[in-house]
Structures are given as C-alpha cells and as structure tokens.
Amino acid sequence: MIIMKFNLDSPLGKAIRTLLLQVISIIFGLLVGAIAIKLSGRSVVDAYTALYNGAFVGRTSLELTILNAIPLVFTGLSIALGFRAGLFNIGAEGQLILGGIAATWVGTTLNVGPVFTTALALMAAAAAGLIWAFPAAWLRAKKGAHEVITTLMLSYIALHLMNFVRKNWLYDPQSTTESSITVNENAKLVLINKVLPFFELGNTRVHTGVLIAIGVVVVMWFFLYKTIWGFEVRIVGDNTSAASASGVSVSRTIILSLCLGGVLAGLGGGVQLLGLYHRISVDSFVGLGFTGFFIALLAQNQPLGMIPAAIFFGALRAGALNMQFQANVPMSLTEFLQGILILFIAVPVLGKSLKMFKAIPDESE
Amino acid sequence: MEPIIKLESITKDFGRVRANDSVDMELYPGEVVGLLGENGAGKTTLMNVLYGLVMPDEGQIKIKGENIDIGGHSPADSIRLGVSMVHQEFMLVNRLSVMENLIIGEEPTKHGLIDKGEAEGFVRRLSDKYELEVDPNDIVGDLSVSERQRLEILRALYHQAKVLILDEPTAVLAPSEVQSLFNIIRQLRDDGMCIVLIAHKLKEVLSICHRIYVLREGKIVGETTADETTQDKLAHLMVGEDYQRFSEEDRKKKVIKTNSPVLEVSEIWVSDTYGNWQVKGISLDVYPGEIVSIAGIAGNGQSQLEQALAGLLPIKKGQVFLDEKNVTNFSVLERKKGGLGYIPQDRHEYGLALSFSVKDNLILGRHRLSRFNRWGVMKYKKIEKAVNQEIKDFDIVCESMSVEARSLSGGNQQKVVLARAVADEPKVLLASQIGRGLDVSAIANIYRYLQKLCDEGKGILLVSFDLDEVFELSDRIYIMRGGEFVGELDNQNATRQKVGELMTGAE
Numbered sequence: 001m002i003i004m005k006f007n008l009d010s011p012l013g014k015a016i017r018t019l020l021l022q023v024i025s026i027i028f029g030l031l032v033g034a035i036a037i038k039l040s041g042r043s044v045v046d047a048y049t050a051l052y053n054g055a056f057v058g059r060t061s062l063e064l065t066i067l068n069a070i071p072l073v074f075t076g077l078s079i080a081l082g083f084r085a086g087l088f089n090i091g092a093e094g095q096l097i098l099g100g101i102a103a104t105w106v107g108t109t110l111n112v113g114p115v116f117t118t119a120l121a122l123m124a125a126a127a128a129g130l131i132w133a134f135p136a137a138w139l140r141a142k143k144g145a146h147e148v149i150t151t152l153m154l155s156y157i158a159l160h161l162m163n164f165v166r167k168n169w170l171y172d173p174q175s176t177t178e179s180s181i182t183v184n185e186n187a188k189l190v191l192i193n194k195v196l197p198f199f200e201l202g203n204t205r206v207h208t209g210v211l212i213a214i215g216v217v218v219v220m221w222f223f224l225y226k227t228i229w230g231f232e233v234r235i236v237g238d239n240t241s242a243a244s245a246s247g248v249s250v251s252r253t254i255i256l257s258l259c260l261g262g263v264l265a266g267l268g269g270g271v272q273l274l275g276l277y278h279r280i281s282v283d284s285f286v287g288l289g290f291t292g293f294f295i296a297l298l299a300q301n302q303p304l305g306m307i308p309a310a311i312f313f314g315a316l317r318a319g320a321l322n323m324q325f326q327a328n329v330p331m332s333l334t335e336f337l338q339g340i341l342i343l344f345i346a347v348p349v350l351g352k353s354l355k356m357f358k359a360i361p362d363e364s365e
Numbered sequence: 366m367e368p369i370i371k372l373e374s375i376t377k378d379f380g381r382v383r384a385n386d387s388v389d390m391e392l393y394p395g396e397v398v399g400l401l402g403e404n405g406a407g408k409t410t411l412m413n414v415l416y417g418l419v420m421p422d423e424g425q426i427k428i429k430g431e432n433i434d435i436g437g438h439s440p441a442d443s444i445r446l447g448v449s450m451v452h453q454e455f456m457l458v459n460r461l462s463v464m465e466n467l468i469i470g471e472e473p474t475k476h477g478l479i480d481k482g483e484a485e486g487f488v489r490r491l492s493d494k495y496e497l498e499v500d501p502n503d504i505v506g507d508l509s510v511s512e513r514q515r516l517e518i519l520r521a522l523y524h525q526a527k528v529l530i531l532d533e534p535t536a537v538l539a540p541s542e543v544q545s546l547f548n549i550i551r552q553l554r555d556d557g558m559c560i561v562l563i564a565h566k567l568k569e570v571l572s573i574c575h576r577i578y579v580l581r582e583g584k585i586v587g588e589t590t591a592d593e594t595t596q597d598k599l600a601h602l603m604v605g606e607d608y609q610r611f612s613e614e615d616r617k618k619k620v621i622k623t624n625s626p627v628l629e630v631s632e633i634w635v636s637d638t639y640g641n642w643q644v645k646g647i648s649l650d651v652y653p654g655e656i657v658s659i660a661g662i663a664g665n666g667q668s669q670l671e672q673a674l675a676g677l678l679p680i681k682k683g684q685v686f687l688d689e690k691n692v693t694n695f696s697v698l699e700r701k702k703g704g705l706g707y708i709p710q711d712r713h714e715y716g717l718a719l720s721f722s723v724k725d726n727l728i729l730g731r732h733r734l735s736r737f738n739r740w741g742v743m744k745y746k747k748i749e750k751a752v753n754q755e756i757k758d759f760d761i762v763c764e765s766m767s768v769e770a771r772s773l774s775g776g777n778q779q780k781v782v783l784a785r786a787v788a789d790e791p792k793v794l795l796a797s798q799i800g801r802g803l804d805v806s807a808i809a810n811i812y813r814y815l816q817k818l819c820d821e822g823k824g825i826l827l828v829s830f831d832l833d834e835v836f837e838l839s840d841r842i843y844i845m846r847g848g849e850f851v852g853e854l855d856n857q858n859a860t861r862q863k864v865g866e867l868m869t870g871a872e
Contacts, residue, residue, distance in 0.1 A: 226742055226743055226745075227738075227741045227742055227743065228732045228733055228738050228741050228742075228743060229741060231725070231732055231743065232732075234721070235718050235721065235725075235729060238718040238719075238720055238721060239714070239717070239718045239719070241714050241715045242709075242714070242715055242716060242717055242718050242729070243718070243729075244677060244697065245675065245677060245697065245707065245709045245715040245716070246697070246707075246729045246730030246785075247676075247696065247697035247698035247701055247730045247733075248729075248730070249696075249698075
C-alpha cells in the first residue's frame with residue numbers, strides 16, 4: 001500500500017527507479033552469464049560464489065575492489081562531464097596517462113618532504129590532463145573538429161608517449177620488466193590507515209586516493225548543480241540552441257567541460273600512480289579511461305552515482321579474477337560475463353520492458 | 366448513408382492523463398469534417414488511434430462497416446483500408462525524388478524492376494487534375510513546405526485513400542497557399558473523399574468544413590455544422606466559459622512618437638552559414654510604445670534578421686542602435702544587458718531546455734546577473750523567490766517550479782519564455798512567432814500582455830508569419846520578401862489584400 005502511494009515521478013522516485021533499473025539490468029546480465037557458464041559445463045553456483053567472494057568476502061577482496069574502483073571514479077566523472085555538455089570525451093584514457101607521467105616525473109625528481117611532494121605531483125598530474133584535453137577542446141569549440149576523433153588520437157599519442165618515457169627518459173636500468181624508476185617515498189600517497197588511525201584498520205594497501213576520489217565527487221556535484229558554470233554545462237548539453245539564444249557562450253562551455261574533464265582524468269592518473277603503481281610499467285593505466293564510459297553510463301552521469309558505479313566495476317574486476325582461480329572459469333568466460341553486464345546496462349531494454357520503468361509517454365499531442 | 370468510419374467509445378490514457386474519453390465519431394464520404402480543440406485536447410491522439418499509430422485502451426473502430434482489431438491495428442492496415450494521414454511533421458525522405466517518395470511501400474514493378482514510367486504518369490495525371498503542381502523528379506529536400514504537403518496528399522491519393530486526415534495543415538502555409546490547399550480539399554471532397562481537418566483556427570474551419578466536432582480534455586463537447594455555429598460559439602466550446610477574446614478594443618492604438626526610436630537598424634546585411642545573403646540592407650525603427658510587425662512568408666530572411674538582431678548571427682554590414690547605443694557587435698548577453706528582451710521563434714528549439722525545471726528555464730540567461738549568484742555559486746533562495754513571483758505574475762500554470770518545462774502546456778511554456786524575456790525591464794522586446802501553436806485563450810493572454818508592455822512605453826518588434834496576428838497587434842507593418850523590405854504600412858492604410866500582395870510579390 002505504501003508503494004501505491006509513492007510518487008514515482010518525484011525526483012526521489014526517479015532516482016530510485018533509475019537505481020532499480022540498473023540493478024535489474026545487472027540481474028539480467030548475470031542470468032545470461034549463468035547460461036553461458038552452464039553451457040561451458042561448469043557450476044553456476046560455484047562460479048558466482050567465487051565472483052562474490054573475490055569481490056566482497058575477506059579483507060583482501062574488499063581492498064582489491066576499492067583499489068580497482070578509485071581510478072574509475074575519476075575517469076567516470078571526466079567522461080560524465082563531457083556527456084553532460086553533450087560531448088563524447090573519448091580522451092580520458094590519454095589524459096589519465098599524461099597525469100600518470102607527470103606524477104611520475106615530479107615524484108621521481110622532486111622531494112620537498114611528505115604531503116608537499118604528493119600535492120605537487122598531483123597538481124602536475126591535473127595540469128598535464130588539462131594540457132592534453134585543451135587542444136581537442138579548443139578545436140571542437142572554435143573549429144568544430146569532432147572531439148571523438150581528436151581525443152581518441154590524443155589518447156594513442158599518450159599511450160606511446162608513456163612507453164617512450166618508461167623506456168627512455170625515466171628508464172630504470174635495474175628493472176627486469178622495462179618499468180620506469182619508482183617515485184620517492186614522500187611522493188607516494190599515504191596509506192589510509194596512517195590518516196585514520198582511530199579506525200584501527202591495521203595493515204592495508206588502500207591509500208588516501210579514496211578520500212580524494214570522494215572529495216572530487218562532492219566537488220563535482222557542487223559544480224554541476226550549484227554553480228553558474230555547471231548550470232551552463234547542463235543547459236548546453238540539453239539544448240545548445242536555447243543556451244546560445246539566451247546568451248550562454250556555447251564555445252566557452254565546451255572548452256570548460258572538456259578541460260575540466262582533462263583535469264579530473266589527469267588527477268585520476270596521478271592518484272593511481274602515486275597511490276598504487278608508484279612507477280610506470282608495461283600495463284599501467286590500460287583501459288581505465290575507456291572503462292570510465294561504463295561508469296558514467298551506469299551512474300547516469302550523476303556525480304554521486306560514480307561511487308557505487310565504480311565500486312560495482314571494481315568488484316566485478318576483483319571477482320572475475322577470483323572466478324578464474326577458485327572456480328576454474330577461464331579468462332575468456334569472465335570477460336564475456338563483463339561484456340554481457342556492460343551490454344545490459346548500456347541497453348536496458350529488458351528492464352525497461354517492465355511496466356514501472358516505462359518512460360512517461362510523450363504528450364498526447 | 367453508411368458511415369465510412371465509425372469510432373465507438375474510444376478511450377486512451379497516457380499515464381495519468383486521459384487523452385481520449387469515450388469518444389464517438391462518424392465520418393461519411395464526401396464531407397470535410399473539422400476536428401477542433403485546444404492543444405492537448407486529444408485531437409491528434411484520436412486520429413492517431415484511427416490511423417493505427419496509437420493503440421486505444423478501450424473502444425471500437427469500424428472501417429467500411431468492418432470491425433478492426435484494435436490490438437493489432439497498424440498504419441499499414443489503415444492505408445490498405447483507404448485511410449491516410451498527413452502529420453504535422455512530414456514523413457518524407459528528403460534525399461529521394463518526389464516520385465520515389467510516392468511509391469515507397471507500394472512500388473509498381475515491371476519485370477522485377479521499378480516501373481518509373483507508371484509512377485511518373487500517376488504524378489502527372491493527378492498534378493493536372495488537382496493543380497498540385499509537383500514535378501515527379503524534384504528532390505524532396507529542395508521543395509517548399511507547401512509542396513511537401515501536396516506531395517503527402519498525393520501519396521494518400523496514390524494509396525487510393527478514401528479518408529484523408531490532415532493534422533493542422535495550414536499552420537505552415539502562407540495565406541495564398543491556404544486558399545489553394547482548400548481548393549484541393551474541395552475537389553477531393555467532390556470526388557467523394559472524406560477529409561478530416563485537425564485545426565484550431567476557427568475562421569479556417571468555418572470556411573472549409575461542413576461538420577465540426579469540438580474536443581475538450583479528451584471529450585467531444587460539441588458536434589455542429591458550419592452553418593449553425595459562429596466563431597465565438599466554437600471558441601467557448603473549445604475553452605469553456607471563461608474565455609475572453611482579444612479584440613480590437615483591447616488593442617489601444619496609441620502611439621507615442623518620441624524623437625528617438627528605441628531600436629534603430631540601418632542597412633544591415635546578414636548571410637546564412639553558406640554565405641548567401643539572407644538579409645539585404647534592411648533598415649527599420651521601433652519607437653517606444655508601439656508594436657511593429659515584420660510580416661512575410663516563411664523563408665524570406667526573417668529568421669536570419671531575427672537572429673542577427675538578437676546577436677546570434679553576425680551582422681556583416683550596417684548598424685544596430687539600441688536606445689541610441691551602437692550594439693552592432695554585441696553578444697546576446699550584452700544586448701540583453703543593453704535592454705533587449707528576446708523571445709525566439711521556436712520555443713522548443715530556442716526557447717526552453719525542455720527537460721529542465723520551470724525554475725531553471727526562468728533563470729536561464731539571467732543566472733549570471735550579480736543578484737542571482739555570488740562568485741559563481743547560484744543563490745537559490747533568491748532565485749526561488751524571484752521565480753515564485755514570476756509564476757504568480759504571469760499566471761504560469763504548473764504543479765511546482767521543479768516540474769520539467771516539457772510538462773507545461775504550450776501557452777504556459779510561452780509564458781515562461783515571455784516572463785524571462787521581460788524580467789529585467791527591457792526597452793525593446795523582439796518576439797518571433799509568439800502565438801504559433803498556442804490555443805486561442807493562451808494567445809489572447811499573451812497579446813494582452815504585449816499590450817501592457819506597450820502601454821508601459823516599451824517598443825515591440827514582432828516577426829510573424831501569421832497575418833491575423835500581424836493585424837491584431839501592429840501599429841506599423843514592414844513586409845519582407847527575398848531578404849528585403851518591400852513595403853511599410855501603418856495600421857490605418859494596411860489591408861490584408863495589400864499586405865498579401867506585397868508578401869507574395871503579386872501585383
């Protein structure tokens with residue numbers, strides 16, 4: 001009866017419906033995944049138990065989930081900001097890498113004591129992300145060059161630049177894996193048990209990047225919903241013509257949203273490097289930017305949605321790894337499962353076919 | 366006589382809105398039936414039900430006495446049974462030719478290949494018979510709106526329609542084009558076709574329709590014939606008892622000609638994005654307290670002129686003075702600060718962000734004013750206070766300021782755009798197609814408000830394709846054709862005929 005009275009069209013009702021829709025999409029994805037696992041002759045129960053255990057059960061699992069989630073919050077926000085202005089910022093991958101390179105450079109060459117070194121390295125990372133985003137932003141706003149092409153190209157350049165840096169400029173001759181040199185201790189992000197001693201977290205790998213991520217989410221929420229610039233980003237994304245007819249500078253807003261997206265991704269790269277990698281290796285940063293798309297999608301471009309969305313993907317990654325070890329599910333099948341889940345979230349057809357999620361119909365005339 | 370169409374207690378809900386409420390209707394061959402009602406009354410929904418685009422929740426449809434399975438009814442069935450519909454948005458493929466568009470879905474073939482000769486012959490035959498004036502080989506993208514409309518009618522004829530539904534067909538046409546459309550409709554009627562005209566312009570309905578149904582809030586509130594009724598009677602049926610027409614008496618023609626115009630445009634040239642001149646050396650002036658209209662058929666450079674004056678398109682040559690200040694190179698925002706209020710031509714495309722709240726839309730464009738933000742952070746308390754006041758002042762009907770602008774009726778959406786445009790005491794209001802698509806009562810409200818602004822000494826420049834609007838409101842009329850002004854008349858010596866001739870270039 002309470003449900004009957006609940007207004008589905010209120011803002012809270014909409015938020016709850018969105019959340020439920022995502023959950024149902026995930027369930028559908030898991031069901032299809034179950035069929036695939038069954039067909040491959042393995043136990044579905046075993047596989048999903050392993051998935052769950054690997055993501056949430058036990059300290060190591062939880063930590064892995066959180067560590068996986070941290071960079072995704074940043075790239076998700078970066079991409080969502082573009083989406084909000086009606087732009088496809090494919091470049092978060094490259095901006096993230098540039099942030100990582102800048103953080104490595106500062107972290108290996110500068111040492112001005114704890115906290116300060118980290119702060120400077122993070123600033124450098126954010127600036128590097130900005131620099132990598134600006135050409136695409138400027139070309140889009142002033143010349144109309146499509147941001148998908150420019151940011152994608154810049155991402156490839158970034159990838160090769162990272163390899164160059166790793167093998168030449170910041171090359172570590174002692175490394176057997178062709179990694180770069182490691183940042184100094186003062187540049188590393190402090191582990192979370194050091195800043196929150198009263199929680200008695202004991203030994204952990206989780207670093208303070210998690211706090212930065214939460215802070216950035218809150219700042220972005222404030223930016224989008226409470227400031228005139230965020231308002232303009234949202235209006236431009238909804239109706240460019242109406243925005244310009246009422247005096248909003250569309251080109252300035254495009255530059256702002258893409259550049260700020262660059263800052264966020266760059267910062268994410270810095271956090272990931274200073275918190276987890278500590279040096280650039282062969283597989284650093286791979287796919288974090290692109291995965292940001294799914295985070296943005298799952299969070300419906302809502303800043304506050306980034307945290308659960310990133311945790312979900314972090315958990316999926318962690319769980320999939322465990323599924324390989326514990327339930328003997330081959331890597332290809334875990335990747336299939338991830339793909340299916342992404343597909344169901346991206347195209348929530350099945351969930352939407354349920355009556356309560358039917359879009360409110362168009363006006364009668 | 367047997368009705369060709371019979372609708373019985375059709376009911377359709379959209380969410381919590383009842384679009385059609387047990388509607389009964391009969392249509393006979395050889396008649397023109399008007400379906401009249403305000404926006405949102407359910408006219409289009411009802412016809413979409415008949416056409417098979419919308420599935421009704423309840424009710425029965427009989428075509429030629431045959432019961433239609435409403436669950437499986439589709440436009441393809443309707444077309445097969447001789448029911449065609451021309452929507453407001455034309456369903457044409459712009460890159461194909463007239464002939465190709467015509468035969469989509471029912472291509473005449475010869476040896477497995479498309480028989481173009483046959484289709485071409487068909488177009489030419491009907492073109493001659495009904496004076497449709499379309500060339501089978503023209504590309505649809507190059508056709509004018511009225512030519513596209515004729516092609517849609519032709520397509521119905523190609524499918525051997527017995528019932529033709531036209532959704533607001535005159536909304537996009539110039540007066541002379543309306544007359545030729547009506548001539549075509551009369552001929553089709555005489556040939557035994559049944560034509561249903563969805564409309565909200567009373568004068569037109571009375572001039573062409575035989576029988577008239579009036580819909581209000583999804584219900585049929587009146588069925589009458591053109592001989593038995595009057596414009597005022599129909600208007601009251603459509604909107605209920607409290608409707609008051611905007612009349613000549615409301616429009617007090619008192620012009621205060623001060624020495625200096627509040628808007629002065631001298632010899633401006635504007636080009637479109639392809640570099641073609643669309644506005645060729647236009648000069649105009651607007652004095653405080655007068656309403657000046659720019660009349661003309663759509664596509665003669667009005668929208669470029671409008672956008673250039675608003676600051677959306679660059680002015681290549683010439684100058685614009687707003688309150689004696691040269692604003693030629695000012696941005697939209699700078700013009701707004703300089704005293705220009707702007708109501709753009711299409712409230713859905715240029716006026717509103719439809720999925721944003723009423724509040725956001727009312728504040729849009731004003732959010733950068735110092736009273737609404739401090740260091741970039743919006744002062745929501747102040748904004749909400751101002752918005753509340755504006756909703757009250759302009760009588761904007763909405764559940765709350767947080768509902769989406771989309772959920773408002775057209776009239777209330779236009780009030781949002783109007784409220785925003787005049788909120789900061791502009792000296793000049795530039796308004797384009799201000800009454801388009803609005804109900805009679807909403808139009809009367811908006812016109813009354815323009816009159817009030819005018820009394821307050823503001824100058825108003827209207828751009829309008831609607832001659833009724835031009836004549837009801839203007840003190841002076843500029844007539845625009847081919848990017849130039851071809852005439853300037855004041856309300857004393859302007860007649861419809863004269864303006865019509867100038868618009869079309871017919872001498």
